[in-house]
Amino acid sequence: MSMLLRSWQGTGALILCLVALARLPLLSPEASAPFGSGTTAMILLLVVVGALASFLRMQEAALAGILFVAAHFTAWLLIAGLSGNEGQANLSFFLLVAACWLLGWRCISVLAEIRPKTGGASTALRLLIPAIFGAWVLILWEAITRGAGVPFILLPPPSAIWERIIGSVSILAADVRQTIFKAVLFGYAVGCAAGFIVAILADRVAFLRRGLLPIGNLMSALPIIGVAPIMVMWFGFDWQSKAAVVIVMTFFPMLVNTVAGLGASGAMERDLMRSYASDYWQTLIKLRLPAAMPFIFNALKINSTLALIGAIVAEFFGTPIVGMGFRISTEIGRMNVDMVWAEIAVAAVIGSVFYGVIALAERATTFWHPSNRGG
Amino acid sequence: MTEPLSSRVLPVLTIIGVIIAVWYAAAIWMNAPFQRDLDRRANVTSTTMEFIGKTLSQPKPVVPAPHQVARNFFENTFLRNVTSNRSLVYHSWVTLSSTLAGFASGTLLGILIAVGIVHVKALDRSLMPWIIASQTVPILAIAPMVVVVLAAINVTGLIPKALISTYLSFFPVAVGMVKGLRSPELMHLDLMRTYNSSTWQTFWKLRVPASLPFLFTSMKVAVAASLVGAIVGELPTGAAAGIGSKLLAGSYYSQTIDMWSALIAGSVLAAILVTIVGIGSRIVDRRMGVKPT
Structure with missing residues (x-):
């Protein structure tokens, strides 16, 4: 067994470093605050050390640690050096960013190969790897937008969006209260409950099921979002019309999935329930609903995204002067793109939290399902 | 549980009948206040039947009656010149073109991502959670901004809408294909290994x-999603043509009948697209020798 590993990312990083060295300086000559020669040397040194380390056969955790520090500290140095010099980065700057990115990639590859022995370490790893990946999306975004001076309107850098979020917490909070806590939660709860109840009815009455299911399947493929203007016309500009859109959008996925789930319990188990002389409701509650849970949770997850989309898009058709959709459409008109991105970031976080809560609830209720066991 | 077709026709027709009946009732009930207002101003007293007839034939009703929508839909689809600005065929075509462009690139992107995830472990661990997270971003909400x-940088027309459709349609394809590419049993994979086949051969032949089958199932979802993306992409910015712009114009000028028939045009488009994918799936199934069940 040789002492060296093959690491194409390391090779790539070294080559990029060499080219970058030949094409110094990092910033164009007009830059007001150029990199000091010490900083430049430090950056190059860190990248080279990281790249060389990636060839050595050593303990994976140690290697990942070295790579992590080398890649991220260098990236931080590079981006910190940009302040005051927006849009004046040279080719060598981007080459070094790319070299850091390769080291980060290598770090992820190394981490992905680790087989942790304890459950805690495995969970930490499962969170760490995507976190590094996400961090690199942000780093590249920041470096490219600020380094190349991408017009602010086209794509503001993440740091500006973050500043905007911090600076307008009160506006964002009011919008979230209007859109999420009034329209989305109400509509989501009512829509899902209605879908569930109708599904039970359809299950009880075979005639209804045969009639509703094809229609439900068709409806869940239709662009239901189009009813938004109609609902705004019927229920007025305030949150009730948005809740109505959300109800219509969430109803059909819930209906179709619940009906499918109620058919999921095995014939053997149903026969067993019959041999216990259990009536329809006992079979439903003790056997068929638990068996339908994975399907119901699937619908809840799909609906969590649909509900957000429905409420925000419905606000494009008319709102009181508060709400996330309202803010997005007016701030685009004023070309305040950073505010739009701030709303999107908030919506994304809320959407993820919403999804995460449902996923946790699913784990708690359907712990018996094969997809939640083992692994 | 697939029942024979005949046992499904009657229930479906019954439900559709009930829906239409409820629709008529709602139209009469919701349009009545405005009609009563009109009658009072014109000093007309009408019998109940006349009154109901009038509520169902308002030019800009709150709830248009089914036959009004049907007439409008028929006129704008079959009786107009297809290049006319009022023809629904024209608007549907505009929406369809960006839907198809977005759907094609979204499917391609989804397949590429799935191939990457199945073959590169680092991608599997790092990318998969973000793909799921990407769908919790209400992207439709920023469609106008895109x-x-x-x-602002002079990219207009088809491409922005197609981009939104791409974003919406790559996800179902990527997730479905990851599942599908991993669906061969261990036994089959082992068999390929005993044949000494390369990764490439295993990929193409197994x-x-x-x-x-997974690809086609997810393509059905994806094509519906990309249609929604294209329609919402047409909502802002006064896009000149397309089902979305038709909806928006209808909502500005309260031309409810136009709005409803645009909505129906969108639904018909969605149904046609899903059916085409379904037929494609059946053809491929037959070619591969799947026995019809």
């Missing part, structure tokens, strides 16, 4: 055929 921002 369109406006791209218009993984791809095994993944096709």
Whole structure:
């Protein structure tokens, strides 16, 4: 067994470093605050050390640690050096960013190969790897937008969006209260409950099921979002019309999935329930609903995204002067793109939290399902 | 549980009948206050039947009656010149073109991502959670912004809408294909190994055929999603044509009948697209020798 590993990312990083060295300086000559020669040397040194380390056969955790520090500290140095010099980065700057990115990639590859022995370490790893990946999306975004001076309107850098979020917490909070806590939660709860109840009815009455299911399947493929203007016309500009859109959008996925789930319990188990002389409701509650849970949770997850989309898009058709959709459409008109991105970031976080809560609830209720066991 | 077709026709027709009846009732009930107002101003007293007849024939009703929508839909689809600005065929075509462009690139992107995830472990661990997270971003909500921002750098027309459709349609395909490419059993994979086949050969001869049913199932979802993306992409910025712009114009000028028939045009489009994918799936199934069940 040789002492060296093959690491194409390391090779790539070294080559990029060499080219970058030949094409110094990092910033164009007009830059007001150029990199000091010490900083430049430090950056190059860190990248080279990281790249060389990636060839050595050593303990994976140690290697990942070295790579992590080398890649991220260098990236931080590079981006910190940009302040005051927006849009004046040279080719060598981007080459070094790319070299850091390769080291980060290598770090992820190394981490992905680790087989942790304890459950805690495995969970930490499962969170760490995507976190590094996400961090690199942000780093590249920041470096490219600020380094190349991408017009602010086209794509503001993440740091500006973050500043905007911090600076307008009160506006964002009011919008979230209007859109999420009034329209989305109400509509989501009512829509899902209605879908569930109708599904039970359809299950009880075979005639209804045969009639509703094809229609439900068709409806869940239709662009239901189009009813938004109609609902705004019927229920007025305030949150009730948005809740109505959300109800219509969430109803059909819930209906179709619940009906499918109620058919999921095995014939053997149903026969067993019959041999216990259990009536329809006992079979439903003790056997068929638990068996339908994975399907119901699937619908809840799909609906969590649909509900957000429905409420925000419905606000494009008319709102009181508060709400996330309202803010997005007016701030685009004023070309305040950073505010739009701030709303999107908030919506994304809320959407993820919403999804995460449902996923946790699913784990708690359907712990018996094969997809939640083992692994 | 697939019942024979005949046992499904009657229930479906009954439900549709009930829906239409409820629709008429709602139209009469919701349009009545305005009609009563009109009658009082014109000093007309009408019998109940006349009154109901009038509520069902208002030019800009709150709830248009089914026959009004049907007439409008029929006129704008079959009686107009297809290049006319009022023809629904024209608007549907505009929406369809960006839907198809977005759907094609979204499917391609989804397949590429799935191939990457199945073959590169680092991608599997790092990318998969973000793909799921990407769908919790209400991207439709920023569809208008994408369109406006791209218009600011002179990218207009088809591409911005197609981009939104791409974003919406890559996800179902990527997730479905990852499942599909991983669906071959261990036994089959082992068999390929005993044949000393390369990763490439295993991919083409085993993984791809095994993944096709998954691909078509997810393509049905994706094509519906990309239609929604295209329609919402047309909402802002006063896009000149397309089902979305028709909806928006209808809502500005309260031309409810136009709005409803645009909505129906969108639904018909969605149904046609899903059916085409379904037929494609059946053809491929037959070619691969799947026995019809």
